[in-house]
Amino acid sequence: MDSPITVAALYRFTPVADPAALRDALESQCKAQGIKGTLLVAGEGINGTIAGSAEGIAHVVDFIRAQPDCAEAEVKYSHAAEMPFYRMKVRIKREIVTMGVEGIDPRASVGTYVAPQDWNALIADPDTIVIDTRNDYEVAAGTFERAIDPKTATFRDFPDWFRRERERLLGEGRAPKVAMFCTGGIRCEKSTAFLKAEGVEDVYHLQGGILKYLEEVPEEESLWHGECFVFDERVTVGHGLALGTHVLCRACRRPINDEGRASPLYEEGVSCADCYHERTDEQRASARERDRQEKLARARGTSHIGATRP
Structure with a gap:
């Protein structure tokens, strides 16, 4: 299938001195390049997904990577046959991914990154606890073997869920490895930082998220079952980031x-x-x-x- 639209999911945790100025600059850059999607800017960094021509996306990504401490911004590319967004939004938020716990800083403390090629061995280990940090409607579309579903409605619910379940998961003198994953990696940056702040040391997360895993790990070797929900009009993607089979309920967004x-x-x-x-x-x-x-x-x-x- 011809897929002329380039989609870029990106984030970077870094101090942003003037979020309003960065918002205005991003709006201008995206408008000039005909880019659509959503970008979030906060004092802790930038996050979002944008789509457009390959040249336009490259221009905006280059602009973002030219910002202070953004040269190593995480960017994952995929493609779509049609524009998966209806407009361009750049918004200022308190957090670029909302957990609601003060003092969590992935730049200071974060879990161990695990490359997609090494992920299977980690989550297949019976001594590893595997946690899906996404929301319940995302998990319903697909998840990894052995993954625990916290059944959270929003990411804000994750800290309370972990604190309630901690004794059951980690009690009785156990010190298992904890492996967590999310769509593109950003929620795991915060969830692993949160667990480390809670005193859990042996914490890992999937580098690049599910999207990178589906892109790089062959389907015949995969421990992923189902499809991965994405926050645009494609709804879900599968192995090789091929378009999935789900549609979106316009009433509830599931x-x-x-x-x-x-x-x-x-x-x-x-x-x-x-x-x-x-x-x-x-x-x-x-x-x-x-x-x-x-x-x-x-x-x-x-x-x-x-x-x-x-």
């Missing part, structure tokens, strides 16, 4: 597989089995009309004013 689409409660653009009973008839009617207007706008080649998808 990924829906073939079985979910077969549910009588699934209506494109309106509801799925997971969210049908969370909404009223009036809300579903409103969603139905919004979906109709968006489809009409796409048929005309324009953007519907009510379209707020990322």
